[in-house]
Amino acid sequence: xxxxTAIMDPQTAPDISxxxxxxxAQNGSRDALEQIIMRYERRIFALAxxxxxxxxxxxxxxxxxxVRLHLRIREIQAARGAGPWLRAVAVNACRDVGRRRRRSRxxxxxxxxxxxxxxxxDPERRFSATETEARLQAxxxxxxxxxxxxxxxxxxxxxxxxEVARALGSSEVTVRSQICNARLKLRRFFGRGEAHR
Amino acid sequence: MNxxxxxxxxxxxxxxxxxxxxxEHFRHCPSCAALAGNLNKEARALQALPPEAxxxxxxxxxxxxxxxxxxxxxxxxxxxxxxxxAAVLLASxxxxxxxxxxxxxxVPVEPPPAQVTRVVPPIAAxxxxxxxxxxxxxxxxxxxxPLSDLDRQFAAYLRSLxxxxxxxxxxxxxxxxxxxxxxxxxxxxxxxESKGTPHD
Numbered sequence: 001x002x003x004x005t006a007i008m009d010p011q012t013a014p015d016i017s018x019x020x021x022x023x024x025a026q027n028g029s030r031d032a033l034e035q036i037i038m039r040y041e042r043r044i045f046a047l048a049x050x051x052x053x054x055x056x057x058x059x060x061x062x063x064x065x066x067v068r069l070h071l072r073i074r075e076i077q078a079a080r081g082a083g084p085w086l087r088a089v090a091v092n093a094c095r096d097v098g099r100r101r102r103r104s105r106x107x108x109x110x111x112x113x114x115x116x117x118x119x120x121x122d123p124e125r126r127f128s129a130t131e132t133e134a135r136l137q138a139x140x141x142x143x144x145x146x147x148x149x150x151x152x153x154x155x156x157x158x159x160x161x162x163e164v165a166r167a168l169g170s171s172e173v174t175v176r177s178q179i180c181n182a183r184l185k186l187r188r189f190f191g192r193g194e195a196h197r
Numbered sequence: 198m199n200x201x202x203x204x205x206x207x208x209x210x211x212x213x214x215x216x217x218x219x220x221e222h223f224r225h226c227p228s229c230a231a232l233a234g235n236l237n238k239e240a241r242a243l244q245a246l247p248p249e250a251x252x253x254x255x256x257x258x259x260x261x262x263x264x265x266x267x268x269x270x271x272x273x274x275x276x277x278x279x280x281x282x283a284a285v286l287l288a289s290x291x292x293x294x295x296x297x298x299x300x301x302x303x304v305p306v307e308p309p310p311a312q313v314t315r316v317v318p319p320i321a322a323x324x325x326x327x328x329x330x331x332x333x334x335x336x337x338x339x340x341x342x343p344l345s346d347l348d349r350q351f352a353a354y355l356r357s358l359x360x361x362x363x364x365x366x367x368x369x370x371x372x373x374x375x376x377x378x379x380x381x382x383x384x385x386x387x388x389x390e391s392k393g394t395p396h397d
Binding site (some may be wrong): 034037038041042043045046049050055058059062063066067069070071130132133136137151152155156158161176177179180183184186187190191 | 204205208209212213214232235236239240242243244246247248249250252253255258259261262263265266269270
């Protein structure tokens, strides 16, 4: 693998590979680090939002993930890219934020629906999307923490069972079982909702 | 869903676990096929970003993360410097400690025997002053002073103790004590002169 050089400017070379970005960041390039964060920030926030279930905790967890990226960039295997490392750290950060929240007994801030930009101009589609999202969050809330993390890493991030197991520090058998349980619970939750309609 | 008993196995099969019976069932069961379709639908819903993801101020998030990283790095360095300073201080104290003179060595002492004779040191007698040298005076017989009544009474009492009551009338003739021995030719005669009164 060719060693990236300092002349590669991440800002001016958007098609630079992630491995090279990681190497540049490990060599001290702040721009490369910024590029990595920009590539992953939405996905990491979305994962944190689905894991924690609220906006404030998700933002805290996402910020904590990127703080750890700043501090521990050298731990990342450049060849694998930053994604697997960031996802594993995000899951741990969500867990830490949840623990801190439980210790402090703070009530999560209610979602500021008014702040959410209108990404669906069609009112019918917008209502449907909002409803689907609310039901999805309610369904995820019925899952155990580890089941939720395993399912989200698989479905949202498209990780294989082995990758999920590595990210969560579990065995593949455990992860497979957790994913199946999560899917079954979610299906039953949605099945009850469909039956009521 | 009409196959609750098959659901867990079908899910594991869809997850990639080798289960020929589950595969055969899945091929012929419309209910389980519908289950797979619903799972795909939910997976797609999960893959979509939540609308809230568009509401986040990402530049602010990046700036906050960078600032927090700098703060933690600084704190880590300060803590490391403090740890080094503490180690140096401790090491210097230890070095000073080593240079001190060795403390007196303790010699093991055997325990005393079971029976201990306690020796009491003799009490030193107080120093006695040398007796004053007195010139031997020539014996002289001073003229007795006239007796007081009390002295006379005491002398009378002593006489009453020394001599039988009839002695008041006896003269000053010597007392004779004859001791007969087993030999009829030998007789011990002990003559004792009368001492007289204490005032004689």
